[in-house]
């Protein structure tokens with residue numbers, strides 16, 4: 143399920159079945175020429191990933207709106223994320239996953255109220271290439287196995 | 294006097310804004326009118342058959358085939374990945390099933406649950422379907438898996454739209 147009119151309408155009467163939420167965590171720094179391209183690529187990759195997982199598990203996973211933050215601001219952001227998580231848990235969602243390529247979150251995992259799903263991203267590449275596609279498929283497969291282990 | 298003839302600033306703005314607004318309204322109305330009077334005019338691109346596999350590849354065991362189509366929605370065009378489970382049944386007829394669970398839309402897998410090696414299994418809420426796509430009573434789905442329309446030409450299998458298999462158990 144996604145944050146769209148059609149899906150949220152379907153979600154509400156069936157919420158007992160949709161107990162898992164994935165929040166994509168996406169860093170960016172619009173002031174930095176050096177990191178901009180890489181960050182934009184990671185954002186695209188993150189969306190391909192989470193869309194794939196959502197499509198496969200549409201009836202049980204809700205894909206939250208993307209959570210954007212300035213690169214490196216983990217210490218300030220953790221409380222805001224926890225506020226998001228509390229709101230989702232009010233529904234109630236039982237499993238909250240934070241999906242990110244940003245390894246800095248690992249250090250904060252203990253302070254976050256969701257599970258961090260960290261995947262080492264690809265440094266660069268072409269989002270359309272078969273190499274990227276097989277990377278995404280392989281990783282998405284493992285991520286969904288991991289999610290299912292919580293069910 | 295001459296003041297009267299000059300278009301005041303306010304009047305000028307009024308004229309131009311009405312002009313722009315009217316133009317915008319016309320722009321918005323035109324497509325709405327078109328959809329309203331003739332919904333058939335909307336292009337529909339889902340009706341095409343797409344070659345998915347060679348018929349020699351088909352076995353009695355359902356296999357997963359994937360392909361992409363360009364889907365045109367009202368606002369944008371996107372590439373959509375489609376999947377089907379295809380096999381030959383006991384009568385050697387081709388069966389092409391949609392993998393989308395009729396409960397809430399997860400993707401079902403063939404024989405992925407050890408306890409039910411001859412069924413389609415939905416990982417989300419343990420929905421099950423027999424090999425011909427009929428939903429197993431007592432599991433969440435209430436309708437069978439939809440079937441794809443298909444045709445065979447020159448040894449290739451072409452799949453079209455899905456249609457509800459109706460009924461349900």
Ligand code: FES
Nearest residue numbers: 201394397415420
């Ligand atoms: S979505 Fe398949 S059993 Fe619920």
